[in-house]
Amino acid sequence: MVVIIEPKATDEQIQNVIKHLEDYGFQIHKSVGVQNTIIGAIGVKPDFDIRKIKILDGVADVYRVTAPFKLASRNFHELNTVIDIKGTKIGGNEIVIISGPCSVENEDQIFKLAEIVSKSGAKILRGGAYKPRTSPYSFQGMGEEGLKLLRKAADKYGLLVITEVMESAQIDIIGKYTDIYQIGARNMQNFPLLKELGATNIPVMLKRGLSATIEEWLMSAEYILSSGNPNVILCERGIRTFERYTRNTFDISAIPVVHKKSHLPIVADPSHATGYRDQVPPMARAAVAAGADGVMIEIHHDPEKALSDGPQALLPETYLKLIDELKTIAAAIGRELN
């Protein structure tokens, strides 16, 4: 922590600041300049509330020295985390494709779509069985019935399963069917849920909150990691901005930033980020060009009848064409995708 003293602070005020820092257990280094005095306060307290010092008389400002996350930081884990799930590797040189419908709706739908997913070369089948909906009057998902269908369809085509968990009470039942838990944007700071998923040994894909900073997102990953589960995948799905022509603003720059700050893999979700089918292909291409470790794409064979998010689902033919484009771009930047 670095404490900037006000130019006109008195000696008594400075002594008082130092006393407080020492009482809180910090080691002190004081630098006196012509205009400013700076106090370096050293000691490992990642969760210290710096406002405690900021409000003292004579203090101009206070900065944290260390990032508040540690297990998620590349500083303490230099190599990329590569998560191996039954032979499929996430975070390596190969870019992973995750596809499927927004919600599992019935047996016919999920089997049809699983076949297309498999045909595209994608490795992971997505599908929601418990749906977080803004309106209490909207379709809330098929529940365990949906989980069973999702697993059966994935098994038939040799795919892995990813599906969303909304609350601690669902962890066990979903764990029986899934290979990866997904945490939705609205639950990014549902701390009890993060801790309980951290106590399982199933990988977790953590979506970024609607207006979360990357630091807050990595802090949420830290919750899972510090509870014992090292297999965390980050997923950028768009942030809220003032723009109204898109559903959210897909923050593609989060991809190189996460790669710099953290060792965890990052997947891009252009479907939720844009909200409209015609914007998904350019944004999926951009995500691969920017270095995403995976792309999650919603598809539907009859999107007009989809029970949720139909307008952002790609039709199978558009989807298969897009995967081909992504392969060319992956090759152009030295990554594999097949």
Add this chain to the structure above:
Amino acid sequence: MVVIIEPKATDEQIQNVIKHLEDYGFQIHKSVGVQNTIIGAIGVKPDFDIRKIKILDGVADVYRVTAPFKLASRNFHELNTVIDIKGTKIGGNEIVIISGPCSVENEDQIFKLAEIVSKSGAKILRGGAYKPRTSPYSFQGMGEEGLKLLRKAADKYGLLVITEVMESAQIDIIGKYTDIYQIGARNMQNFPLLKELGATNIPVMLKRGLSATIEEWLMSAEYILSSGNPNVILCERGIRTFERYTRNTFDISAIPVVHKKSHLPIVADPSHATGYRDQVPPMARAAVAAGADGVMIEIHHDPEKALSDGPQALLPETYLKLIDELKTIAAAIGRELN
């Protein structure tokens, strides 16, 4: 729902749009102007995803006609909801004061503070026993032990209790000790939690999410109301903006807007909104001047030693002085506070 047709749309496109609307069960009214055709689609489907129409060829734009919430709307409930808890009324002409520490820390602390709360004329004692913290390494609350102390202290001074519930698994135990459940900003869209609190008969205070619109906030209230619990109090606690000199931006204009759109009472929380002690009094005064039905203020007798949010806690003497100012302002606008 209103569908705006593009100026250059063909007749086939317009027919196709109309067919879709009819298939979705809407009644159609078509208005043809010189430049624009407008289609009114009428039928009660509050959760219809308007993007389904927006993506059809020939459609320029689509707007919802009705607000997506109903039970929370003043349209369907003209008079203010007044919640009566053991004789204390929230939402009436009297402005209610809620005070206490951020967290319950020990018996001495909570009893000392309850005494001050009582002395100020406030009716409700706040105190967290389960704390949502950004860092997994921070103090996470005393748990049930804290609830017991909070209840004992409140009972000694004839106060009501409000405390935060973070997940469904805590509902029963907290329900044994509290008069009002508090839902924190990060849980505003924790839909399973909202539904389960909606199934209790204890009033709920719902904080606005960090970057939630007022419409989304009222939709979350709708979740609780539609699950059977009519006693919802809204709480404005600041929203995230680009400003860095304050912790959050206290959206005081939410107060008259909520009063216009909804019949539910609204409480202001200047402590979390500003994050710094010296900004709490002017913002508390502003909230009362703008028409808040209640004000929640964090206090601490030794804020430097507080286990959470000490920098925003008022000292007892500042707090008592502030309450006096609030009384004068309440009188100036014809409200009671005592």
Add this chain to the structure above:
Amino acid sequence: MVVIIEPKATDEQIQNVIKHLEDYGFQIHKSVGVQNTIIGAIGVKPDFDIRKIKILDGVADVYRVTAPFKLASRNFHELNTVIDIKGTKIGGNEIVIISGPCSVENEDQIFKLAEIVSKSGAKILRGGAYKPRTSPYSFQGMGEEGLKLLRKAADKYGLLVITEVMESAQIDIIGKYTDIYQIGARNMQNFPLLKELGATNIPVMLKRGLSATIEEWLMSAEYILSSGNPNVILCERGIRTFERYTRNTFDISAIPVVHKKSHLPIVADPSHATGYRDQVPPMARAAVAAGADGVMIEIHHDPEKALSDGPQALLPETYLKLIDELKTIAAAIGRELN
């Protein structure tokens, strides 16, 4: 400036950082802790681009020590700036009211409104003659003809004049008629305009930009001050947020923050902040309760026919009633208003 060295930085990297700092002319203070090394770099360079150091190998982060503004800072000017314009004082204990129409429209309109302004006890008449409009097809103001009418109406009722200047070419002509130049939100960072207004001796009211931080706003004030004009008034008029039920979000917390950071007076503009007539009174009351040095309120005797911003204009009777409420609140916090 404070430079935080990465835990795993090599000695060569640290030496290289120090060499760079010295080459840029800074004095160095190095503090070595168990985990972190911190380098204090001292020397007065308010505009140094800290990214120059941030991108060096081995650097974890860099913070500025001093605020980038100086003349606008309370650190270097402890007492409030009180601007005296022909006997009316802005920034003293008395709260100043500025009222009038959005645009000057014709002689009858501005004289009618000036009479009401005068009757309310307000000291300053506002009215736009050059209007910044989002659409090139909207009414763009009466130009010099409007300025003449504004001055005549103000003189008849003994009022001061404030009106907006949009570009350098308008400075001279507006200067002939006005007592205060107003800079609109969209011009807050029109640096040539700021410099040229800084070279006049007429006071300037600087509105906060739509998504400007308070620091950026004070930096813009610094442009005017450093060009020689000490008479700057700040005006909070709402910032852009995600909320759609209000036009902007009125950041009332900016009032105590500006008072803490700066010695310049701050006026609140609830009309532009909210955009709707019925929200102006509660927000005007809140601004006074929070400590504003002045309030600017748009009025119109026939708002349905107003050429701009009619929906946010108060009717004369509502306006006069509001002024009475503001007087009571001013008294409640020990300020004068008459």
Add this chain to the structure above:
Amino acid sequence: MVVIIEPKATDEQIQNVIKHLEDYGFQIHKSVGVQNTIIGAIGVKPDFDIRKIKILDGVADVYRVTAPFKLASRNFHELNTVIDIKGTKIGGNEIVIISGPCSVENEDQIFKLAEIVSKSGAKILRGGAYKPRTSPYSFQGMGEEGLKLLRKAADKYGLLVITEVMESAQIDIIGKYTDIYQIGARNMQNFPLLKELGATNIPVMLKRGLSATIEEWLMSAEYILSSGNPNVILCERGIRTFERYTRNTFDISAIPVVHKKSHLPIVADPSHATGYRDQVPPMARAAVAAGADGVMIEIHHDPEKALSDGPQALLPETYLKLIDELKTIAAAIGRELN
């Protein structure tokens, strides 16, 4: 315009709304449903302030039917605008590269960099001579001397010139040296400047404002177009969000959205968007993959000594390597770049 009537509105209120609409010159179409009445108000008034109707009693909401821009809209200009400047085409199938330093600093610098720009195959040399700086104490550009050097360097290597204009008073002098005027983000809504550039016959590149929506950006383009200058290029340079690890958030999704809504070409500026050298290459690749018509990249042969924005400038070798990557990605999506 579409007016939604409140469910409980009286007949008198509805008649009053209709009377107002007719008085404002609209044609009326009324649709009565079970719950809602909708009034379509038709007539070409792109700048009508819909709040005038929104505030009437009995009105639930009002929506605009037509986009507020016309000349910038693809609805009225189906084919892409291709701007031909001395044989270089912007907006066609070929992707245009614009490179050079942030500021022109001296003869040696600009000639060295022009040589590299030319070597890369780029067609346009950038360089600022008048600089908008947040601080009045920062380097403000070389002025006309810089313009002369920029022109000479461009001419030597057969390049076009683009440079920023900050105020109307600079238009003539800059016009003598440049092939394209650049309008910076902070001037996006400097309406007098837009109008005066609209009266020239030199193409204009209009950067998006820091927190502007795409609609507002196209409205600003409309100002230039409606003043007579059809040659407008849009430039996405990052928007302000809550993220602090990047300087701005590069809104790559603006590229396909602009292509859908408008016929004007769009260029991406990853240098200002990210603010840090190491994030420029992934973001430049992403912009090309998403369909940008051009990319603007800042370079410097000695960025540590650059007088402005050195930390975001690419070194020549990184720049040349990036151009090669961009060529491969352009080829992958069927665009040319050479």
